[in-house]
Amino acid sequence: MTKILLETLKGNPSDRVPFWFMRQAGRYLPEYREIRQNAPSFMDFCYNPDQATEVTLQPIRRYGMDGAILFADILVVPDGLGQKVWFEAGHGPKLTPVNTEETYAELSLNGFHDKVGNVYETVSRLSKELPEEVTLIGFAGAPWTVATYVIEGAGSKDHAAVRQMGYGNPELFGKILDLLVDATSEYLCAQIDAGANVVQIFDSWSAAIPEPYFHKWIIEPTREIVARVRAKHNETPIIGFPRLSGAMLETYVLETKVDGVSLDTGVPLDWARDSVQRHVCVQGNMDPHLVVSGGDAMVNEATRILDTLKGGSHIFNLGHGFVPQTPPENVALLSETIKNFRR
Numbered sequence: 520m521t522k523i524l525l526e527t528l529k530g531n532p533s534d535r536v537p538f539w540f541m542r543q544a545g546r547y548l549p550e551y552r553e554i555r556q557n558a559p560s561f562m563d564f565c566y567n568p569d570q571a572t573e574v575t576l577q578p579i580r581r582y583g584m585d586g587a588i589l590f591a592d593i594l595v596v597p598d599g600l601g602q603k604v605w606f607e608a609g610h611g612p613k614l615t616p617v618n619t620e621e622t623y624a625e626l627s628l629n630g631f632h633d634k635v636g637n638v639y640e641t642v643s644r645l646s647k648e649l650p651e652e653v654t655l656i657g658f659a660g661a662p663w664t665v666a667t668y669v670i671e672g673a674g675s676k677d678h679a680a681v682r683q684m685g686y687g688n689p690e691l692f693g694k695i696l697d698l699l700v701d702a703t704s705e706y707l708c709a710q711i712d713a714g715a716n717v718v719q720i721f722d723s724w725s726a727a728i729p730e731p732y733f734h735k736w737i738i739e740p741t742r743e744i745v746a747r748v749r750a751k752h753n754e755t756p757i758i759g760f761p762r763l764s765g766a767m768l769e770t771y772v773l774e775t776k777v778d779g780v781s782l783d784t785g786v787p788l789d790w791a792r793d794s795v796q797r798h799v800c801v802q803g804n805m806d807p808h809l810v811v812s813g814g815d816a817m818v819n820e821a822t823r824i825l826d827t828l829k830g831g832s833h834i835f836n837l838g839h840g841f842v843p844q845t846p847p848e849n850v851a852l853l854s855e856t857i858k859n860f861r862r
């Protein structure tokens with residue numbers, strides 16, 4: 520049986536458009552909430568191969584997506600480097616901020632793989648348990664996006680602390696990015712060794728960065744990770760997701776040399792078809808809130824996306840992750856709409 524998502528990324532698209540959804544494992548599913556409730560903490564959940572494997576499989580059983588994304592979090596990498604990471608209900612992620620030479624010196628790659636080893640175990644189990652035609656997607660956060668959490672110690676609206684360090688203390692900021700490049704490259708290679716067929720690099724916070732800094736903070740670290748992963752695993756496609764990067768998207772694709780790019784909801788599709796899709800496979804880009812509303816508005820928009828991108832390589836996805844209030848029956852209708860479409 521063919522993994523059509525993997526083949527599409529390699530430039531061999533099929534009649535049926537492959538699909539998966541960001542945050543397809545998550546709080547909108549009652550069976551996810553059931554298991555999540557029994558985990559002592561969110562990080563324990565990510566490091567529990569039984570639970571992480573089970574919640575990765577849940578949406579595949581219900582909807583038959585072509586891709587299963589490993590259940591973990593982008594903050595596993597700073598946790599593996601020795602930073603303290605925890606999640607507070609209603610407040611999202613918290614970390615002890617790394618914003619001085621002293622706090623930076625406490626991070627280290629020594630022991631990294633031992634600390635995060637259970638994630639590799641989850642990947643290995645998934646590669647055995649998933650149906651043969653399903654593509655297993657590993658992932659990591661991009662250094663810039665992970666650095667926003669590492670330096671701020673939490674999520675934030677404008678990423679003030681990280682930008683100010685990037686401009687004002689480029690030496691310390693550069694060391695943090697370099698360490699994240701090292702750790703992330705090794706982390707993705709280990710996921711591929713354990714059985715991941717594809718990896719995605721999430722740069723969720725790449726909006727509104729001045730162009731020269733977009734090159735330094737977003738493109739260069741990602742290009743370096745792509746080069747290192749490809750040197751070891753030439754056959755494994757890499758998807759980049761520079762969310763909200765606007766007019767920098769095509770430059771990102773050409774310079775990082777990713778095999779595919781995820782489009783956020785605001786990317787105009789005629790433009791994407793005529794620019795980035797000529798170079799690589801595109802993935803996206805339905806507004807997750809349309810899946811909350813459902814009905815004709817959702818089905819019509821899915822059809823518009825499929826129609827516009829059908830001339831080249833396309834993986835159907837959202838423009839960002841499902842929100843917790845998404846009705847599971849709308850996901851079923853959306854999945855059927857995509858499965859019934861033919862290029």
Ligand code: CP3
Binds near residue numbers: 588591612658674840
């Ligand atoms: O199904 C999947 O998409 C796979 C698993 C996955 C999670 N996080 C699980 C998760 C993936 C790929 C991520 C990536 C991630 N994590 C990103 C990049 C993608 C994006 O959403 O922009 C970011 C920025 C994070 C950091 C993070 N993790 C935040 C800000 C939060 C809190 C927000 C929230 O929704 O509560 C998380 C927690 C998190 N990661 C949840 C899930 C399912 C929800 C936590 C819960 O179940 O209590």
